[in-house]
Each structure stands twice: as structure tokens, then as C-alpha cells.
Amino acid sequence: MSLPEAFAGYPRPTGRPGIRNRLVIVSMCGLNGPGARKVAAALPGAVLISSSYGRGQLGADKEFHRRMLAAFGTHPNAGAVVVLAADADMRASLQSRIEASGRPVAGFSLQEAEEDSGRLVAEAIEAGRRFQADLANQPRSSCDIRDLVLAVECGHSDASSGIAANPLVGDLVDALVAAGGAAVIAETMEWLGTEADLRARSATPEVASRLQDLIAARHAIARQAGRDVRLGNPGPQNHSGGITTLEEKSLGAISKGGTSTIVAALAEGEAISGPGLHLMDTPALSPESISSMVAGGAQIVIFTTGHGNPYGSAMAPTLKVTANPATARRLPQQIDFDASRAFTGAMSRAELVPGLATLVGQTCDGRATAAEQLDECDEVISRLGPSI
């Protein structure tokens, strides 16, 4: 195993260090969207976090959106932040939370610009340019691997995912957790049939009980919509690929999280506060799931795929791993780590772990991922309920 003990990152006044020093544009309201896109376009390299809503949201959905926007504004990879809002109160609510994290932040609202979006855009770009000049001059310094939070996702999976790519990434997660770091996996619908296993792996009865509650709540959502998520699962395609049971299919997915004790069961987007393996309740769509884990504090993402998948997080560098040799050949520009030798039998899984660990270390030190180079990155905030 060649997971380094330290990486060259960006220590922050509060919280964990970053592995990138991004300028983040947080657009809090749908009214700011068009202007926010102009601001981001004028500031190459900036990350745009944009909520298309912001008025008339209720209860859990309102609270969740506020929490997610604040989480991105105070994310370890955020070096400085520009806040765009509809009105002064909305702007101040987020700006003060980001200021409290010790980050440089500038805020602008349509109300304070007298509803003149052109003026707001010009002022925000000017502030963003100043921030970017400062960010570019900040040096990296040595950070402890124990301050790293790794999110793991899988998407467009096939037989190579469960047999090779996911267990390989699971080995890496085990190594990071053993070194004192943190990891998180998500997508509640991928845990079907493994609930008893997950409870048994939980650190305490409280963790097991919270996990069960989160799973039950997600099932209730499906039932309410008349969906039986276990019906016809696994399907004919799974069967022809060699998957027999639902437990087996789900275990193949969660094998990407390794074998460590589960230290916490988290709600969507909830903060990852300590070391160890975390489970987060999220929807199945990768953009929603990844954004929720990144908002929880993950600085880096590993995304395994069978058939390929271009998507990456905008906040957290996202490494693509495939064990399907045809996919690795067809999409060399998209795949960061070709694990197909563990699937063709040319190498054992154990022989591939050091190479993946080295790549993770290099990515923390600043090496650009394929998704960063292709600029196929975004953040997506789930809706938890309708607006009025």
C-alpha cells in the first residue's frame, strides 16, 4: 500500500484542509441564475453552486437547501467565495456563515444593486478576480492524511464493477480508514437486502438504529409513490451477467466502501465529523448522491463505472475507475485509473491497490483528474419537497 501519510494541501482557519483552492460562486436563488452564469464564465476555474429555487421553500427542504449552500461555501476546497442572492437578508445569512469559517467572502444581492443584474454581475466579477489573484499565490503545505475524507460512488455499473473495480476501491477505503482518514458511501437503494449486514457492521446500536430509520424513510417514499423497489430486482440483465440475488447485487455495490466498521449513519448532506467509514442516505442519481457526500465534507471522490460515466463533482476532484477493458480502451480521456487487469486476470486486485493509492495521493497534491480536464463537473442539490 502506498497511500502517503501526508499530502500537499491548503490548511484552512477552521475545519479540514482543502486539496484545491477554488473560488466558489454560490448563487442562492433562481433569480440570480442567469447573472451567476455570467460571473462564473468570466472567472475561469471558478465553481458555480447554483440553486434554482430560494423562495417559498418549506420545512425540511428549506433547511436542507440552506445547509447545502453553506456547506459548499465552507467546503475545504473553497478558498474564497462570492455569494449572490435575491435580497440583503438572504445574502447576509450565508455571508456571515462563510465569514465565520475564516474564508474571504464577498456578497451581492439584486436588492442592493437596485435590481440591476448588469451592475451586480460587474461587481461580482471584480471581487472574484481579486480573490482569484490571491488564491493563485497561496502555496500548498503538508497536511495529514487523517484529514482526508474520501467519497465513493458507482454508476453505469456492469459485471466488472462488482467483481473487480468496487472491491479494489474498497481495499483503498480500508487502507485510508486504517490510516485514520474518513470515507463515505451513499445511495440507499443500493443497500437493499444487506440491511442486516450493515446493522451488524455498525459501531454502536445507535448507529444501527439510525441507519434502519433512514432506510425505512427512503422505502416509505417509494411506497407512497406506489413503487416496490424489490420487485424484479435483480433484473434479467443482472441474471445474465451472473448476479443471482438482491443481496449479491447490493453487496457488489457497497463493496466499494470496503469492510470497516460503520461509525455513523448520516442524513443527506450531513457533516462527516470524524474518522472512519460513514454511510449517507441519498437518492440514487450520482449527481445528487455525490453532491450530498461532498457537502458532507469529502474533498475527493472515487467514481467506479462499468460502461463509462462523464460526471464529476465541481468541488471535489473525482477519479474515474473502470475494470471493464472495453470501456478503458473506448474512453481513455475519461478514465483516470484502468483496473481492467484485475478483471481480465492479468493481475490480482492486490497488485493494483498501490497504483490507485499513488494516484489518490497525487490528486490530493494537485494532479488534475480527467473530469477536471474535460470540465464535466457540477453540483446538484436535491429537493426534499414542493414549494408554495
Next chain:
Amino acid sequence: MTISAVRIHPDDNVACLLQDLDKGARPRLVEMAAPPLTSAVPMGHKVALVNIGAGAPVVKFGSVIGHATCAIGPGDHVHLHNLKGAPP
């Protein structure tokens, strides 16, 4: 020597084939040569490494993925005809 099957976790009593193999072939794992196959088995599918009695757990990823619905012998294809998961 190319590996032709993989036991994902050391506790597993099945291995997954990395290529289509004919009846009589002996899948090669990193740690051992598996028993000869009692039928042709496609890539990605499971084969028993040991005797698995009727009703006994089938273990993959180090976890129980279901139970044998009949006696399974070493080298047998393990799939819908002899393995069933927990009822929904």
C-alpha cells in the same frame, strides 16, 4: 499464468469466472486451482469452491448472498437453479 477466476473475499465459498470456461476446465485463482467445472459456465458467473449442503449459506464478498436450494458440489455453477436470496 493468467488468472481465470477470483474469490473476492477470503471467506467466500464461491469464485467468479473472469472468462467463459468449458465443462472440465479448472479455473485458476491467485491462491489456488479451483475444482474442475461440472458444466460450462459463462464469465461473471459463480462456481462453488467446496461442497455447499442444501440450505447452507452461499458466501460472496465475505457475506451471505443467499442459501443453497439443493446440495451444491465443488465445481458446480451457482445461480438461479440452486441459490435463493432472502424473501422480500
